[in-house]
Amino acid sequence: MKARPPAGAAQVLATATRVVLQVVLEGHSADEALAGFANHPQRAAIQAIALGAVRWYVRLAPAVLPLASAGGGELDARLRVLLVCAVHQLEYSSHSPASSVAAAVDAIRLLDLARAAGLVNAVLRRYLRERALRLAAVDRTLATRHAHPAWLVKALAQAWPQHLEQILTANNEHPPLCLRLDLRRGSVPAYLDELKAAGIEANGVSGVDSAVCLAAALPVREIPGFAEGRVSVQDSSAQLAAVLLAPQPGERVLDACAAPGGKTGALLERAGGELDLVALDSDAVRLHRVAENLERLQRKAQLVQADLRAAPDWWDARPFDAILLDAPCSGTGVIRRHPDIKLLRRAADLPRLAATQLELLRACWPLLRPGGRLLYGTCSVLPVENLGVIEAFLANEPGASLTQLPQAANCSPPLRSTSTGWQILPLARAGGDGFYYACLTRATTAGTV
Numbered sequence: 520m521k522a523r524p525p526a527g528a529a530q531v532l533a534t535a536t537r538v539v540l541q542v543v544l545e546g547h548s549a550d551e552a553l554a555g556f557a558n559h560p561q562r563a564a565i566q567a568i569a570l571g572a573v574r575w576y577v578r579l580a581p582a583v584l585p586l587a588s589a590g591g592g593e594l595d596a597r598l599r600v601l602l603v604c605a606v607h608q609l610e611y612s613s614h615s616p617a618s619s620v621a622a623a624v625d626a627i628r629l630l631d632l633a634r635a636a637g638l639v640n641a642v643l644r645r646y647l648r649e650r651a652l653r654l655a656a657v658d659r660t661l662a663t664r665h666a667h668p669a670w671l672v673k674a675l676a677q678a679w680p681q682h683l684e685q686i687l688t689a690n691n692e693h694p695p696l697c698l699r700l701d702l703r704r705g706s707v708p709a710y711l712d713e714l715k716a717a718g719i720e721a722n723g724v725s726g727v728d729s730a731v732c733l734a735a736a737l738p739v740r741e742i743p744g745f746a747e748g749r750v751s752v753q754d755s756s757a758q759l760a761a762v763l764l765a766p767q768p769g770e771r772v773l774d775a776c777a778a779p780g781g782k783t784g785a786l787l788e789r790a791g792g793e794l795d796l797v798a799l800d801s802d803a804v805r806l807h808r809v810a811e812n813l814e815r816l817q818r819k820a821q822l823v824q825a826d827l828r829a830a831p832d833w834w835d836a837r838p839f840d841a842i843l844l845d846a847p848c849s850g851t852g853v854i855r856r857h858p859d860i861k862l863l864r865r866a867a868d869l870p871r872l873a874a875t876q877l878e879l880l881r882a883c884w885p886l887l888r889p890g891g892r893l894l895y896g897t898c899s900v901l902p903v904e905n906l907g908v909i910e911a912f913l914a915n916e917p918g919a920s921l922t923q924l925p926q927a928a929n930c931s932p933p934l935r936s937t938s939t940g941w942q943i944l945p946l947a948r949a950g951g952d953g954f955y956y957a958c959l960t961r962a963t964t965a966g967t968v
């Protein structure tokens with residue numbers, strides 16, 4: 520194996536390894552870890568390797584790492600992560616195996632671990648000889664075959680036994696780029712024509728009137744209408760929040776967990792901008808992104824930085840007609856967009872998240888006017904964060920009742936009606952992200968809705 524790697528390949532591999540290390544060792548999200556390389560000339564290649572290695576880490580690590588740990592000692596984290604990134608290249612890139620091995624040997628030197636160069640070379644060469652057997656052994660277990668942690672596979676199997684393999688498969692797909700069109704500033708058929716004229720292949724999404732999915736991803740600056748705010752990037756399942764809350768012009772609305780503002784923009788667009796909208800979030804940095812998004816959309820809202828669970832001293836005591844609570848969650852419905860979730864989440868996070876979701880729901884309920892509606896949503900597919908939270912809330916809140924969501928028969932994000940709301944499952948690449956929605960109405964007088 521004498522081939523030299525393409526120029527810069529080792530540098531890219533070493534940088535991707537540093538990104539994955541931040542996820543695996545320090546618990547940073549991949550987005551945070553990649554943010555430091557936003558202006559890197561090789562950003563796309565670094566991102567592709569890093570996200571690919573994160574996506575397949577749980578499958579590739581047990582296939583390759585035992586080859587390096589024959590002595591039984593703890594492997595240097597840089598070596599572990601580099602080997603997984605290199606095997607990802609061997610399995611999923613179009614580079615020749617020889618050049619990928621050579622790049623990995625050079626990359627370990629760039630990671631200040633020159634003494635491991637011989638080991639990297641030997642391990643990867645042996646992996647190439649044994650890959651079929653090694654992967655077959657790993658693939659005997661469902662969780663490692665699909666590169667998911669065992670606890671998550673167990674939770675998904677309990678919740679969705681008939682769809683388990685479909686969900687696991689879809690979670691490892693590359694998601695489509697979906698756009699939300701501001702229907703006040705254009706129609707989907709006209710926008711599809713505009714895209715066609717620009718040579719961009721795209722489709723509408725049945726059941727989501729504002730959604731357009733591109734056949735291939737594009738940088739946002741190349742998307743017609745993005746800069747002037749006619750379109751935004753938003754998955755079709757997320758777009759349903761504004762459809763279901765259906766804010767009416769003149770209403771006073773609270774977007775209770777608003778940042779970075781995807782749904783804030785969608786709510787404003789639905790009502791033609793004529794909402795008295797408060798967009799609240801506890802995270803100042805993320806709230807700044809709401810401001811940036813609204814500026815691009817040329818829409819206005821009152822931005823509030825506050826912890827929803829604290830006394831609402833930001834509130835002027837005028838109740839809201841409608842509230843959207845897009846609660847922080849496990850993100851198990853958006854793994855295809857954020858594969859790091861598979862490495863970062865733990866089973867123990869779930870009860871803590873569910874308790875927070877219930878607290879947030881209880882905190883915003885008193886801000887709703889009698890007769891008003893609250894849409895609860897998460898991008899989780901786990902019932903403990905969805906049905907479980909709504910049932911626990913209803914059990915102690917006699918003034919709250921469930922509102923039937925409209926029939927979802929022709930909606931292309933695959934929907935399941937549950938006893939409390941809609942569960943969208945991520946089942947296919949072309950479908951929407953996993954999402955849950957439930958709509959609650961506050962009684963006008965004690966006991967009546």
Ligand SMILES: C[S@@+](CC[C@H](N)C(=O)[O-])C[C@H]1O[C@@H](n2cnc3c(N)ncnc32)[C@H](O)[C@@H]1O
Pocket residue numbers: 775776777778779780781782783799800801802805825826827828845846847848879
């Ligand atoms: C799922 S994200 C919201 C996404 C947003 N609705 C959108 O569509 O772009 C959840 C948000 O809840 C915020 N959050 C978490 N805990 C909070 C709290 N106690 N009070 C207010 N916001 C909170 C987080 O900062 C995060 O931005």
